[in-house]
Amino acid sequence: MKRCATVLAIMAIAMACGACRDKEATLSLLVWEGYADSSFVRPFEEAHHCKIVASYMGSSDELVAKLRGGSASNYDVISPSSDVAASIVRAGLAAPLDLSSFPSYDQLSARLRNSPLVKRDGQTYGVPFLWGPNPLLYDTTVFKEPPESWSILWDPKFKGKISLWDELSSVYMTAQVLGYDKPDPYQIYNLSDEQLEAVKKKLIELKPNIRKYWSTGGELTNLFQNHEIIAAMGWPLMTSQLRKLGFPIGETIPKENTTGWIDHLMITAASRQKSLAAQFLEYMSEAQTQKKATDVTGYSPANPSSTTLMTEDEKRNLHMDDPDAYMQRIYIWQDVPRRAKYNEIWNEVKAAQ
Numbered sequence: 001m002k003r004c005a006t007v008l009a010i011m012a013i014a015m016a017c018g019a020c021r022d023k024e025a026t027l028s029l030l031v032w033e034g035y036a037d038s039s040f041v042r043p044f045e046e047a048h049h050c051k052i053v054a055s056y057m058g059s060s061d062e063l064v065a066k067l068r069g070g071s072a073s074n075y076d077v078i079s080p081s082s083d084v085a086a087s088i089v090r091a092g093l094a095a096p097l098d099l100s101s102f103p104s105y106d107q108l109s110a111r112l113r114n115s116p117l118v119k120r121d122g123q124t125y126g127v128p129f130l131w132g133p134n135p136l137l138y139d140t141t142v143f144k145e146p147p148e149s150w151s152i153l154w155d156p157k158f159k160g161k162i163s164l165w166d167e168l169s170s171v172y173m174t175a176q177v178l179g180y181d182k183p184d185p186y187q188i189y190n191l192s193d194e195q196l197e198a199v200k201k202k203l204i205e206l207k208p209n210i211r212k213y214w215s216t217g218g219e220l221t222n223l224f225q226n227h228e229i230i231a232a233m234g235w236p237l238m239t240s241q242l243r244k245l246g247f248p249i250g251e252t253i254p255k256e257n258t259t260g261w262i263d264h265l266m267i268t269a270a271s272r273q274k275s276l277a278a279q280f281l282e283y284m285s286e287a288q289t290q291k292k293a294t295d296v297t298g299y300s301p302a303n304p305s306s307t308t309l310m311t312e313d314e315k316r317n318l319h320m321d322d323p324d325a326y327m328q329r330i331y332i333w334q335d336v337p338r339r340a341k342y343n344e345i346w347n348e349v350k351a352a353q
Helices: 002-022 038-048 060-074 085-090 150-154 169-177 185-189 193-209 217-225 236-244 274-285 287-297 304-309 312-317 323-327 339-351
Strands: 025-031 050-056 127-133 136-139 162-165 210-214 231-233 249-252 258-267 330-332
Touching: 025 060, 025 274, 038 050, 038 274, 038 287, 060 085, 085 258, 127 274, 127 287, 127 330, 136 217, 150 169, 150 193, 162 169, 162 193, 162 217, 169 185, 169 193, 169 231, 169 258, 169 339, 185 330, 193 210, 193 339, 210 217, 217 231, 217 236, 236 249, 236 287, 258 274, 274 287, 287 304, 323 330
Parallel strands: 025 050, 162 210, 162 231, 258 330
Antiparallel strands: 127 258, 136 231, 136 249
């Protein structure tokens, strides 16, 4: 009888342990590359006894398409950029946040925190995470000095050696080259039909120089590594990755300035893990986590307190020694009223022979 009781007890314990494992929560993310790196995700998993599963997007339009295409319930946390954050809120795809659950929220940059992009009817739907530019990346063995202008991409001697992002940022950049950002820089997000036609013509003129339109950070990194290209629009993430690999990569903001973004973390309205997702957003807002995220991505943190964990060189490299001056050179992505028309123009450029 004792032996039987012992066996039954062991079986009960085993079943209980199995049940605990079965109940391990899973948090699903749909985010930009670099935003679920194990260096900062794993500590959260261990502390909360959960599993984080990340999918990555290559553009803001890809994110919106997945959310509106019936896949919203597949994700708990998303990282929309400033060009689509407002439309996601308007569409009811994000859940409002209880800011009393975010002790680190007040530490975030007031300039980013007060952005109207993620606020509606007195509620807040996202927390700023990281921000940065879409700079011009170049091979320093080809360019001994940083290129002064985006127009270098159109130089006929670079036939087949240029890459552009397969995204509307390429439209914005070309509008800058054509001077449509003057006198109002944010006019590039609301171009007229006539201006969009001129942008299309200019981009089609660039096609002989295009080796490939890249859609993921890894793809652009490989294009440089394989010496297929010598210049491209990119992200600081690729600069960071290529420097770690020993590739001679340079990064600059040309005289026309550049576009950039503020990425927010949001909880989807369809999430079944809203409590855990809220704890994740708080964790990602903390100074230590933000420092780890900047180490991976090369992007600037939304939490200025993270600079206390940085060396002076790290602060300078992330432009946190004078972030306001750096932001003056970045036209932060805005809601594009005629986004469908912009995408139509971009698709016509890619289809042109």
